[in-house]
Amino acid sequence: MRRTNLCYIVWFILCSQLLIGMASGKDHGNPANELVDIINENRTAQKLPRLKDNAGLGCMALQYVEECKGNCTSNNTVSCRPPEDDFTEVFAPNCGVELPTFGTISGHIVGCQSKYLDPSQAFSHILVQDKNTLSVVRSKEHTEVGVGLMRTHKGPFFWCILFSSGQTNSTFVLEGGGKGIQQKKGCYSGTSIQCSGGQKIHFLNTVVTVIFTIFFSYICFLFQ
Ligand SMILES: *[C@@H]1O[C@H](CO)[C@@H](O)[C@H](O)[C@H]1NC(C)=O
Ligand SMILES: *[C@@H]1O[C@H](CO)[C@@H](O)[C@H](O)[C@H]1NC(C)=O
Numbered sequence: 001m002r003r004t005n006l007c008y009i010v011w012f013i014l015c016s017q018l019l020i021g022m023a024s025g026k027d028h029g030n031p032a033n034e035l036v037d038i039i040n041e042n043r044t045a046q047k048l049p050r051l052k053d054n055a056g057l058g059c060m061a062l063q064y065v066e067e068c069k070g071n072c073t074s075n076n077t078v079s080c081r082p083p084e085d086d087f088t089e090v091f092a093p094n095c096g097v098e099l100p101t102f103g104t105i106s107g108h109i110v111g112c113q114s115k116y117l118d119p120s121q122a123f124s125h126i127l128v129q130d131k132n133t134l135s136v137v138r139s140k141e142h143t144e145v146g147v148g149l150m151r152t153h154k155g156p157f158f159w160c161i162l163f164s165s166g167q168t169n170s171t172f173v174l175e176g177g178g179k180g181i182q183q184k185k186g187c188y189s190g191t192s193i194q195c196s197g198g199q200k201i202h203f204l205n206t207v208v209t210v211i212f213t214i215f216f217s218y219i220c221f222l223f224q
């Protein structure tokens with residue numbers, strides 16, 4: 001009888017662990033959105049206006065990363081210069097950005113790192129390390145921002161931030177009422193779609209807990 005009670009208690013703990021894990025997983029579903037918040041906090045601390053999170057711009061930032069993956073240098077910079085035309089001829093069509101709404105790109109920052117850093121560390125340790133990039137973040141010209149993030153297969157993590165000086169709400173509009181074209185890898189800001197990159201550890205944790213819960217239930221069942 002005692003053993004059965006103990007079984008229930010442990011089983012209950014494992015189940016609640018699982019629920020907590022699932023709930024907290026939702027909170028940091030998309031690191032690209034977190035980086036946008038960090039950029040805006042950094043701007044508002046200087047009394048600069050917040051930038052609108054634009055999903056079309058975010059998707060193009062992910063496309064930029066897609067083109068530049070494999071060009072990560074030893075000092076976390078990306079040695080990559082996509083031709084100007086690629087924005088309108090490759091990135092926008094691949095995202096489903098309606099071409100007549102294509103606005104002005106007023107700045108970009110890219111960076112890479114062999115291991116995953118959370119967005120605030122990526123911001124201060126990779127992306128915005130010197131005065132030049134900080135002045136890009138704090139430019140008065142920008143009105144919108146988009147962030148793309150991807151991990152190449154077993155390789156480094158890439159981040160790209162695109163800024164635009166376009167009219168908010170009417171630039172980089174995604175076709176299909178804002179849906180655009182679904183991207184295969186990585187994630188971008190302006191959507192609630194979860195990222196496949198930074199989620200690995202959390203996912204593994206959940207799987208281990210599920211297996212352990214099932215195993216323990218089985219043991220309890222045997223001893224009943
Ligand atoms: C390191 O970064 C600088 C630019 O900040 C670049 O000029 C240089 O080539 C980089 N070095 C390596 C080894 O990639
Ligand atoms: C990536 O790096 C390679 C070799 O350094 C270079 O040939 C290529 O042009 C780079 N890709 C882009 C898009 O700049």
Ligand SMILES: *[C@@H]1O[C@H](CO)[C@@H](O)[C@H](O)[C@H]1NC(C)=O
Nearest residue numbers: 041042045123124128129134
């Ligand atoms: C803004 O970013 C810069 C560069 O990473 C950092 O030195 C500064 O402390 C940040 N400011 C705020 C208010 O977060």
Ligand SMILES: *[C@@H]1O[C@H](CO)[C@@H](O)[C@H](O)[C@H]1NC(C)=O
Nearest residue numbers: 052143166167168169170171
């Ligand atoms: C953009 O749209 C949001 C809500 O969708 C609205 O609150 C905001 O005022 C709009 N901004 C402009 C510049 O039209």
